[in-house]
Amino acid sequence: MTTSKVPFVDLGPQTQAVRNEVVQRWSKIMDGNSFILGAEVKEFEERFAKYCGARYALGVANGTDALILALRSLNVGPGDEVIAPTNTFVATLEAIAHVGATPVLVDISPGTYNINVNQLEKFVTPMTKAIIPVHLYGCPADMAPILEVAERHGIAVIEDAAQAHGATYQGRKAGSMGSIGCFSFYPAKNLGAFGDGGAIVTDREDVVLQVRMLRDHGSPSKYEHDVVGYNSRLDTIQAAVLNAKLGRLDECNKMRQRNAQIYDDMLAEVPGVVTPKVPEGTSHVFHLYVIRLLSEDREQIRQRLQERGVQTGIHYPMPVHLTKAFRHLGYREGSFPVAEEVAHQILSLPMYPELQPAQIYYVVQQLKECLGT
Ligand SMILES: Cc1ncc(COP(=O)(O)O)c(C=O)c1O
Structure with a gap:
């Protein structure tokens, strides 16, 4: 390990x-x-x-x-x-x-x-x-x-x-x-x-x-x-x-936004990676920094990142309509195609206010290598 x-x-x-x-x-x-x-x-x-x-x-x-x-x-x-x-x-x-x-x-x-x-x-x-x-x-x-x-x-x-x-x-x-x-x-x-x-x-x-x-x-x-x-x-x-x-919340949110910007800049040119969108007129506070991997086997990439010391998360692996707890509502696979497709592609990268630029460079470097780009 x-x-x-x-x-x-x-x-x-x-x-x-x-x-x-x-x-x-x-x-x-x-x-x-x-x-x-x-x-x-x-x-x-x-x-x-x-x-x-x-x-x-x-x-x-x-x-x-x-x-x-x-x-x-x-x-x-x-x-x-x-x-x-x-x-x-x-x-x-x-x-x-x-x-x-x-x-x-x-x-x-x-x-x-x-x-x-x-x-x-x-x-x-x-x-x-x-x-x-x-x-x-x-x-x-x-x-x-x-x-x-x-x-x-x-x-x-x-x-x-x-x-x-x-x-x-x-x-x-x-x-x-x-x-x-x-x-x-x-x-x-x-x-x-x-x-x-x-x-x-x-x-x-x-x-x-x-x-x-x-x-x-x-x-x-x-x-x-x-x-x-x-x-x-x-x-x-x-x-x-x-x-x-x-009293520290705004400062911490700014640090998250700075970190998101570094990720955005570094990932901009990486093929097959979609970075988070910040809609006009909103301020996104990046509780999570969630990217999408369009054509890769997400689990394999996750595993390789883990082996290189980069922890990631998935938020969430299953849209709620497909969970056992809410299956009784009567929805099934295909009910919500966008959420279902995205659930297979999303990957949450490390994100917290004190995350250092050098750590972000490392994460992106490792991700690029795992993707072969
Ligand atoms: C979107 C959303 N709603 C509700 C909750 C529930 O909050 P709690 O875990 O404090 O009960 C959470 C947090 O875990 C959440 O992320």
């Missing part, structure tokens, strides 16, 4: 950068023995809402719960349909299924790998209650036509911004454009905790009241329970980590 020369992700530098501040914040929490909600969660909610350009943010236990609580707060449930792209992390679909609604899937656009907005409207039915666009890999979905279709049909838009903290679309932050934006703070995300965490952002007071109750056992005040809720609060110790990291 080779030791990895270029890891897929290295959280070490970020952890070290905030270590002292996190320890100070944690000491305060321990001094006060205040471990549930409290000052750190409140501070984070206020700062994160402001960062996203939304009136409110509420911390929850993880990104999946953010989606579930968002759907519940809008009364989405059995008998309702929710539209989502088939190329996403399975959690988007899990949330729809857990509230008892039916996921209605849409193929992706071959340029951005996000929901194909040209096909969207034909999936709208009288049962459609919400659309969940996913800003996949850190690239904002094409929100203008999505919001337009939603408004025309009276449908809510819930943004899955779990991979897009700080990304912008026509000057607006991911998560702030629909009725509700949902975030994950899983450690490797652009804004990551030291464990699980999540948040919703919204301008709607009714949503805030609902989510505040739902995350805390359906409770408007202690031992009153108005609805069947969840235990899904953002952990206070995770909020402290997020408070320490939030």
Whole structure:
């Protein structure tokens, strides 16, 4: 086995950068023995809402719960349909299924790998209650036509911004454009905790009241329970980590963008490699740097890269409509040709803010050799 020369992700530098501040914040929490909600969660909610350009943010236990609580707060449930792209992390679909609604899937656009907005409207039915666009890999979905279709049909838009903290679309932050934006703070995300965490952002007071109750056992005040809720609060110790990291998010996103530019420049002339597209008017925050290999055996290339010390990933090997968990929806091979083709070709190269230009040169050099170009 080779030791990895270029890891897929290295959280070490970020952890070290905030270590002292996190320890100070944690000491305060321990001094006060205040471990549930409290000052750190409140501070984070206020700062994160402001960062996203939304009136409110509420911390929850993880990104999946953010989606579930968002759907519940809008009364989405059995008998309702929710539209989502088939190329996403399975959690988007899990949330729809857990509230008892039916996921209605849409193929992706071959340029951005996000929901194909040209096909969207034909999936709208009288049962459609919400659309969940996913800003996949850190690239904002094409929100203008999505919001337009939603408004025309009276449908809510819930943004899955779990991979897009700080990304912008026509000057607006991911998560702030629909009725509700949902975030994950899983450690490797652009804004990551030291464990699980999540948040919703919204301008709607009714949503805030609902989510505040739902995350805390359906409770408007202690031992009153108005609805069947969840235990899904953002952990206070995770909020402290997020408070320490939030101020560095824009700088870290810039470092990711610089790294993406180096990859783009070096891969521009490599035949058979398609680099990520950044649509006009958007700022892509490169949670992942995903290329497509048009004519190569992706698994073989991946294996060879691994042998040369380059770790890669695949996001995702199977569109959700083909997973065992969602086969009951009745889709089959051929249902979404673009997503199915792309799933065989995509390859995520190492990407994190502190990745060094020399490491990127090494990755590209090795990739070129493996491709024989
Ligand atoms: C697109 C997307 N949606 C939802 C989630 C769920 O977030 P979490 O893992 O925090 O539950 C993730 C993250 O893993 C994700 O990438």
